[in-house]
Structure formats: C-alpha cells, structure tokens
Amino acid sequence: MASRVLAVDDNQINLKMISATLLHGGFEAYISESGADALSRVEQIKPDLIILDIDMPEMDGYQVCQTLRQRPTTRHIPIMMLTAHDTLEEKVRGFEVGADDYMTKPFQPAELQARIKGLLRRSALQVVPEKQNVDGKFISVFSLRGGVGVSTVATNLAAGLAQVWGKPVALVDMAFIMGQCALMLNLTLRNTWADLAKVNLNEIDSDLVQNVMMKHASGVSVLAAPRFSVDAELISPPVVEKVLGMLKKKFAYVVMDLPHDFSETTLMGIDQADELMLVLAPELASVRATVGSLETLNQLQFPAENVRLILNWVFEKRGLARKDIEKVVKHPLQLVVPFASETFVSSINLGIPPVINAPTSALGMLFEDMAYAFSREEDIDSIPTNPSPAWLRVNERSKQARKR
Ligand SMILES: Nc1ncnc2c1ncn2[C@@H]1O[C@H](COP(=O)(O)OP(=O)(O)OP(=O)(O)O)[C@@H](O)[C@H]1O
Ligand SMILES: [Mg+2]
Known part of the structure; x- marks a missing residue:
C-alpha cells in the first residue's frame, strides 16, 4: 500500500512541485495551503508522514509541528521540515519543536524521495508489537x-x-x-x-x-x-x-x-x-x-x-x-x-x-x-x-x- 504524505505549504507552486515528486516516488499525495487547514484535516487524512514549510503566514511550520506533537492522535507522525533558509539556528529550532528531518528548498526530487523513505522506515521501527508480559x-x-x-x-x-x-x-x-x-x-x-x-x-x-x-x-x-x-x-x-x-x-x-x-x-x-x-x-x-x-x-x-x-x-x-x-x-x-x-x-x-x-x-x-x-x-x-x-x-x- 502506498504511504500517505501530506504536504503543507502556502505557496501553490511549491505544493505542485512537492506533490509531483511524491506521486512520482510512488506515494499518495495530500496537500494543504495553511497550517490551520492541515491541523483541521490531519486526523481525517491520517498521513504516514507530513512535509511542513516553515515560512507561512498566520501559523508557521514550528507552531504546526508543535501542535502535532502535542496531540495524542498525531504525535507519532514523522515530520520533515522544508525551508528556504539554511541556518543552523533554524535546524536546531526545528528539531526542538519535534521535527524528524529538515531539507532546504530548492530540493532535488530524488533526495526528497529518499529522505521520505528513510523517515518512513525509521518510523516503522517505532511500533513495538504487543507482547506477553515478561519478568524484565x-x-x-x-x-x-x-x-x-x-x-x-x-x-x-x-x-x-x-x-x-x-x-x-x-x-x-x-x-x-x-x-x-x-x-x-x-x-x-x-x-x-x-x-x-x-x-x-x-x-x-x-x-x-x-x-x-x-x-x-x-x-x-x-x-x-x-x-x-x-x-x-x-x-x-x-x-x-x-x-x-x-x-x-x-x-x-x-x-x-x-x-x-x-x-x-x-x-x-x-x-x-x-x-x-x-x-x-x-x-x-x-x-x-x-x-x-x-x-x-x-x-x-x-x-x-x-x-x-x-x-x-x-x-x-x-x-x-x-x-x-x-x-x-x-x-x-x-x-x-x-x-x-x-x-x-x-x-x-x-x-x-x-x-x-x-x-x-x-x-x-x-x-x-x-x-x-x-x-x-x-x-x-x-x-x-x-x-x-x-x-x-x-x-x-x-x-x-x-x-x-
Ligand atoms: N573511558 C573514557 N575515556 C575517555 N572519555 C570518556 C570515557 N568514559 C566517558 N568519557 C567521556 O566523559 C564524558 C562524561 O561521560 P558521561 O556523560 O557518560 O558521564 P556522566 O556521568 O553521565 O556525566 P553527567 O554528569 O553529564 O551525567 C563524556 O564526554 C564521555 O564521552
Ligand atoms: Mg549522564
């Protein structure tokens, strides 16, 4: 089954490029033009991964990320931050609010696809199967x-x-x-x-x-x-x-x-x-x-x-x-x-x-x-x-x- 990826960006052109890359990489692509919209639909979409732009009006990517991490229903979804600025400060802030990976724009489609696959692989490892009780x-x-x-x-x-x-x-x-x-x-x-x-x-x-x-x-x-x-x-x-x-x-x-x-x-x-x-x-x-x-x-x-x-x-x-x-x-x-x-x-x-x-x-x-x-x-x-x-x-x- 194809993995579901939700891309959040206020820029239409970026969204088009990201979703084309996603579809080409064999993912199911969902898009959202604002943080508020993404937060209101995320439970319905149930994405396996979210790509978040940082610079967005009203609610920026950090705020969206923080909110996703606070909700029990969304806190486990891997998040990739996508931004035009490549500063250490931004990266650190991204990781502090709970992002899992960080990529700068403009991106190479092959790299974005590879990173998404890497993140999804790691998140699959997060699921610990139900086990019988042991005496640890x-x-x-x-x-x-x-x-x-x-x-x-x-x-x-x-x-x-x-x-x-x-x-x-x-x-x-x-x-x-x-x-x-x-x-x-x-x-x-x-x-x-x-x-x-x-x-x-x-x-x-x-x-x-x-x-x-x-x-x-x-x-x-x-x-x-x-x-x-x-x-x-x-x-x-x-x-x-x-x-x-x-x-x-x-x-x-x-x-x-x-x-x-x-x-x-x-x-x-x-x-x-x-x-x-x-x-x-x-x-x-x-x-x-x-x-x-x-x-x-x-x-x-x-x-x-x-x-x-x-x-x-x-x-x-x-x-x-x-x-x-x-x-x-x-x-x-x-x-x-x-x-x-x-x-x-x-x-x-x-x-x-x-x-x-x-x-x-x-x-x-x-x-x-x-x-x-x-x-x-x-x-x-x-x-x-x-x-x-x-x-x-x-x-x-x-x-x-x-x-x-
Ligand atoms: N055998 C060793 N040889 C050289 N450096 C070591 C050795 N063991 C630990 N260190 C280094 O010493 C530093 C302190 O180690 P560590 O953080 O494990 O100690 P700690 O007792 O947990 O300290 P803290 O008070 O920060 O909790 C680290 O930088 C670690 O890499
Ligand atoms: Mg210690």
Missing part, C-alpha cells in the same frame, strides 16, 4: 559524582544487551534535567518523559509508555529526558513508579541512567534495581562519592552483593591504583574501562555508542562482554536458536578465555 531485569547505573561516565556505561550496556540477545531493551533516562541518552543514540527528541507527565496518572498505560519511547535501530527503546528543564518538575514520583512497573513487564532488560543525587525518583530507580552499577573515576572525589554511596545503600538495605563497581578512566594519566581504590571502598571492582577519549568524542558526535560502532574494537568487545555478564541467568543458560553475531563473538571469546 532492571539494571541501574549510578554515581553521586557527575562526569564519570554513567550515561556512557548505561547507553553501551543497553545497546550491548540488545545486540547480544535481540530482545527488547529499555534505556530509561532518569536524569530529568539535561539527560543525554537520546543524544548519545542520535535520536530526535520526538517524545520524552514530559509526554507521560502531562497526562492523568490513570491514563498512563503500557501502550502509551511504549509509544512515547523512541526506538533505536539497535533494538533499544529510549524513554528520554524532557527537552526543557522546566518540564522535569512535572515528573512526579507516582508517574515514575507506575511507568517503571510497566517497563519491567514489557522489556527483557531495563537499563536506567540515574542522575547524581538521592532524590525520591532516583531512589525508586535504585530500589527497583536487580543490579546496581556504581561508576567511578580513579580520583579522590569520585572514590569519596562511591564510599558515600555505598554507605547510603547500606542504610537503605540495598543488598551489597547486587552492587557492581565500574572503574572508568575518564582521564588519561596519574589515576589512583586499582588495589588502593578497592581497599578504600572495601568492594571489588568488577570492570575497568580504559581511557579512550577519541573513541568517545567521535561516538558522541556521531550518536553511535562504541559497542555498535566498533563492536570488534577493544572497547566494543569490553562493552559486549559487560552486557553479557549482566544478562539474566535464564538467557545465559539457554543457547539461542538464532544466535546474533554479538552472541557468537562473546561466546568465542569466553571459550578462548577458558582455554587460557
């Missing part, structure tokens, strides 16, 4: 001190689990102020926690939660932090409690990127955790923060055997020695991540974590093995019928290690 494993990643690699570890763990098992994995950004999970996976902030916080608690069901999550090609579904810090205040503990409970039933793995505090919602993320990863850097302040965290966890009666320490070399030289750190924190280090600034800078800029971008590099293998080590016993104990390339690599490595 919760892994929370935490540090009281910032900048030590919590988000890096959480993102690579989630992507690694998805690659190894091919099972649904949720990555939940609990750093409601300026959380970076979506950015680390190069996902446009189409929906965030704020969309869940803005509806009544009793309207939150697992379909809504899954629709709000953004699906990454690796198989990870991301529940992203809000675009604006002010929205963080809307995310109340009852909302978090309800959402986390639902995620556990729908995802084989739920990985949480926790903020550097012991707020009520952070404590919920800790409380839910089957395993808690404490990330630290080899410097005094981070070691102190880890000792403090372990004390607090002890007071909270979080089982010490479920805590795993990950030492991350976020800087290059003169760090504290592993054995000295272990002596002070009185807990063994499970894993040491080496300093790798070039890999990480390019991975953030590209929005592709090393475990996906370079799975056979030293860092990629380390994160793949880490993901395997944190897997559910039932997964580790069963040999998959269709093992993934990642699973085969991990198993080959562990065979080699046993031989040694």
Whole structure:
C-alpha cells in the first residue's frame, strides 16, 4: 500500500512541485495551503508522514509541528521540515519543536524521495508489537559524582544487551534535567518523559509508555529526558513508579541512567534495581562519592552483593591504583574501562555508542562482554536458536578465555 504524505505549504507552486515528486516516488499525495487547514484535516487524512514549510503566514511550520506533537492522535507522525533558509539556528529550532528531518528548498526530487523513505522506515521501527508480559531485569547505573561516565556505561550496556540477545531493551533516562541518552543514540527528541507527565496518572498505560519511547535501530527503546528543564518538575514520583512497573513487564532488560543525587525518583530507580552499577573515576572525589554511596545503600538495605563497581578512566594519566581504590571502598571492582577519549568524542558526535560502532574494537568487545555478564541467568543458560553475531563473538571469546 502506498504511504500517505501530506504536504503543507502556502505557496501553490511549491505544493505542485512537492506533490509531483511524491506521486512520482510512488506515494499518495495530500496537500494543504495553511497550517490551520492541515491541523483541521490531519486526523481525517491520517498521513504516514507530513512535509511542513516553515515560512507561512498566520501559523508557521514550528507552531504546526508543535501542535502535532502535542496531540495524542498525531504525535507519532514523522515530520520533515522544508525551508528556504539554511541556518543552523533554524535546524536546531526545528528539531526542538519535534521535527524528524529538515531539507532546504530548492530540493532535488530524488533526495526528497529518499529522505521520505528513510523517515518512513525509521518510523516503522517505532511500533513495538504487543507482547506477553515478561519478568524484565532492571539494571541501574549510578554515581553521586557527575562526569564519570554513567550515561556512557548505561547507553553501551543497553545497546550491548540488545545486540547480544535481540530482545527488547529499555534505556530509561532518569536524569530529568539535561539527560543525554537520546543524544548519545542520535535520536530526535520526538517524545520524552514530559509526554507521560502531562497526562492523568490513570491514563498512563503500557501502550502509551511504549509509544512515547523512541526506538533505536539497535533494538533499544529510549524513554528520554524532557527537552526543557522546566518540564522535569512535572515528573512526579507516582508517574515514575507506575511507568517503571510497566517497563519491567514489557522489556527483557531495563537499563536506567540515574542522575547524581538521592532524590525520591532516583531512589525508586535504585530500589527497583536487580543490579546496581556504581561508576567511578580513579580520583579522590569520585572514590569519596562511591564510599558515600555505598554507605547510603547500606542504610537503605540495598543488598551489597547486587552492587557492581565500574572503574572508568575518564582521564588519561596519574589515576589512583586499582588495589588502593578497592581497599578504600572495601568492594571489588568488577570492570575497568580504559581511557579512550577519541573513541568517545567521535561516538558522541556521531550518536553511535562504541559497542555498535566498533563492536570488534577493544572497547566494543569490553562493552559486549559487560552486557553479557549482566544478562539474566535464564538467557545465559539457554543457547539461542538464532544466535546474533554479538552472541557468537562473546561466546568465542569466553571459550578462548577458558582455554587460557
Ligand atoms: N573511558 C573514557 N575515556 C575517555 N572519555 C570518556 C570515557 N568514559 C566517558 N568519557 C567521556 O566523559 C564524558 C562524561 O561521560 P558521561 O556523560 O557518560 O558521564 P556522566 O556521568 O553521565 O556525566 P553527567 O554528569 O553529564 O551525567 C563524556 O564526554 C564521555 O564521552
Ligand atoms: Mg549522564
């Protein structure tokens, strides 16, 4: 069946060109000459994608985009912005109001067609099929001190689990102020926690939660932090409690990127955790923060055997020695991540974590093995019928290690 595309532009000539391109590309074309008209007919047309001009009188493309994102019936439709101006500022603003892609006029018909196909392919990935309830494993990643690699570890763990098992994995950004999970996976902030916080608690069901999550090609579904810090205040503990409970039933793995505090919602993320990863850097302040965290966890009666320490070399030289750190924190280090600034800078800029971008590099293998080590016993104990390339690599490595 041909995909339905609605083009919105106040200029007749542009509309003619766009619809000719659409028809030629095998799409069903619908046109609208104003934002207001498009908004009044969109529910009827039910487009699979919308092309929006920015410069329009009365209601501009940003406003139309924002309104579409607010309506539950239209918030999932991919939006391509089309404009005559090619400035970074406009692009950023377009993405902020929830556009998925951006093209400048005049456009090449072949490029427009290709981009539309790309967007439609990605949006098809957004639909998570109904599944029976599962008993998911919760892994929370935490540090009281910032900048030590919590988000890096959480993102690579989630992507690694998805690659190894091919099972649904949720990555939940609990750093409601300026959380970076979506950015680390190069996902446009189409929906965030704020969309869940803005509806009544009793309207939150697992379909809504899954629709709000953004699906990454690796198989990870991301529940992203809000675009604006002010929205963080809307995310109340009852909302978090309800959402986390639902995620556990729908995802084989739920990985949480926790903020550097012991707020009520952070404590919920800790409380839910089957395993808690404490990330630290080899410097005094981070070691102190880890000792403090372990004390607090002890007071909270979080089982010490479920805590795993990950030492991350976020800087290059003169760090504290592993054995000295272990002596002070009185807990063994499970894993040491080496300093790798070039890999990480390019991975953030590209929005592709090393475990996906370079799975056979030293860092990629380390994160793949880490993901395997944190897997559910039932997964580790069963040999998959269709093992993934990642699973085969991990198993080959562990065979080699046993031989040694
Ligand atoms: N092993 C490493 N080697 C080099 N750079 C690293 C390493 N691990 C993480 N980084 C870099 O350190 C920075 C902080 O990492 P990240 O954002 O994951 O930390 P965080 O604890 O989540 O910080 P925040 O306080 O911002 O939430 C990032 O730029 C990341 O790329
Ligand atoms: Mg972070």
